[in-house]
Amino acid sequence: VSKAEALRFLASYLKVPMEEVIAIGDGKNDIPLLLCAGMPIAMGHAPKEVKECAGYVTLDVAHSGVAAAIRKFVVSQSFGFR
DSSP states (O other): OOHHHHHHHHHHHHTOOGGGOEEEEOSGGGHHHHHHSSEEEEOTTSOHHHHHHOSEEOOOGGGTHHHHHHIIIIIHHHHOOO
16 A cells, blocks of 8 residues: 555546646655655655655645645635635
8 A cells, every 4th residue: 555556546536637636745655645646745844855756845844834735726726816
């Protein structure tokens, strides 16, 4: 079992193209997950290797990086906010 395989399965089950999937990771074990997502996001506190796999680096966990990424890529796109 891997996060990447689970994400591929879930996206297929929900009929969501991988190009439209966001994945957020902060550890080296998240690299395969990030590589399969259309929008790979690394947390600000992630190691360099993880950040290099990401299309975007958000804030660290102490500064609500997941919420910031959702605000930027989901909420703003859905409602036209910037």
